[in-house]
């Protein structure tokens with residue numbers, strides 16, 4: 150594909166722009182896809198971004214205390230190491246600025262159309278193109294890549310009376326930086342990865358913070374530290390050293406898979422560490438009991454923090470475990486009848502993951518949306534393609550999530566797969582490439598078999614990793630290097646390809 154695209158500005162009203170590849174989103178996945186395309190010499194593509202800047206999840210999650218709980222040396226693109234990470238675990242502003250600098254360095258920004266929310270995408274079987282409608286105009290694309298992310302759309306809890314609340318309600322992923330919490334009575338609902346970062350960040354500032362906990366999380370110490378200037382210099386002079394550190398971090402984290410997916414006994418040291426951490430940081434036995442998890446470690450994401458337990462133990466903090474009965478205009482009432490005056494409610498209640506909103510907007514060959522096809526659970530071939538949805542690639546799709554290591558590693562594995570699919574299409578002169586239902590069934594069976602003995606299914610918790618039927622449709626249930634091996638090359642035998650000018654039906658029958 151060669152480019153005729155000089156300026157991917159908003160299309161004129163009514164005009165439909167022709168592009169080779171339309172990519173939805175500009176987070177790690179979208180940017181990575183753009184860079185992969187450029188490396189192929191392909192510049193005929195657009196990145197459709199609903200917001201006004203690149204960054205995706207890391208742009209949107211700008212709540213106080215937002216930081217990554219995977220070391221930055223690992224949580225970054227392998228092809229764009231950053232010797233200047235200021236800390237072992239970076240905070241949101243550094244990660245966002247890294248993504249912006251990657252976009253600039255690789256010339257991705259000129260392909261971005263900002264303010265372009267994809268409202269619908271439909272495969273036109275006659276034209277063999279994706280028709281993509283956005284709030285900034287319409288596109289016709291040969292290939293559609295959804296890099297919309299799994300942690301993109303906030304999940305709001307269904308709590309009686311929440312709509313009647315007269316104060317401020319804010320979700321962790323839609324933080325209002327202009328709202329000053331100083332001196333307020335704040336309610337934080339949820340105790341996941343986001344909440345345990347928000348609570349210590351706001352506790353010193355507010356008059357009072359009530360943390361509404363439904364399930365106590367497992368928390369281990371955060372071994373964070375500033376990266377000294379000499380080490381940054383060393384990384385700059387000897388990039389191989391930073392690469393080696395990255396490799397070591399990857400290897401150590403991968404050991405967790407043994408405990409989570411193979412043999413539960415290997416999780417015991419992590420559980421002991423978490424219990425000792427709680428014991429050291431919380432002296433009050435009643436509070437400690439309330440903070441003690443009642444399920445196997447690893448069933449939900451293992452959290453890392455040194456300041457969450459001290460924050461909930463502070464005199465102006467309260468851990469509320471009674472369960473929320475209702476929200477009133479100026480208070481929250483728990484099931485034990487206690488009413489707590491509240492000025493601001495922080496919803497740290499997670500995201501739509503097993504019911505991705507983007508899936509409701511992408512319709513395949515027979516007109517059904519991904520959401521409809523996935524009504525009984527998300528299925529795919531190699532987490533990336535779906536039967537009935539030709540020339541569509543999903544990044545951060547079903548069963549590609551990881552709780553123990555860097556998501557960027559998984560994204561790069563998928564990028565190699567998409568790259569090989571595009572190469573195959575070009576080499577074989579294929580206009581259409583579609584995976585088979587059989588390949589999808591085989592992949593679903595592989596996921597089910599490898600998930601069977603994992604802590605996510607039998608660890609005694611409910612988590613966003615599982616769908617409404619209790620199936621693992623989000624996590625990759627094995628070592629991540631096995632996913633990389635599986636996606637290194639396109640499994641050509643699992644695809645039907647249609648050359649330009651040939652009838653698709655003939656090909657499928659052949």
Ligand code: N01
Pocket residue numbers: 216217218219300306307308321338339340341342343344361362363364450473497498499500611612613
């Ligand atoms: O969301 P979550 P999150 N009433 O879904 C509770 C990534 N991340 O935004 O456990 C009361 O994990 C819910 O309770 P329960 C990371 O992958 C990464 O914190 O279901 N409570 C839970 O406590 C993470 O896994 C970083 O019983 C309600 C919380 O809300 C993912 O994002 C940082 C409720 C939701 O937890 C999501 O994390 C932050 C209700 N009606 C996030 N509904 C890094 O550092 C929900 N809850 C990389």
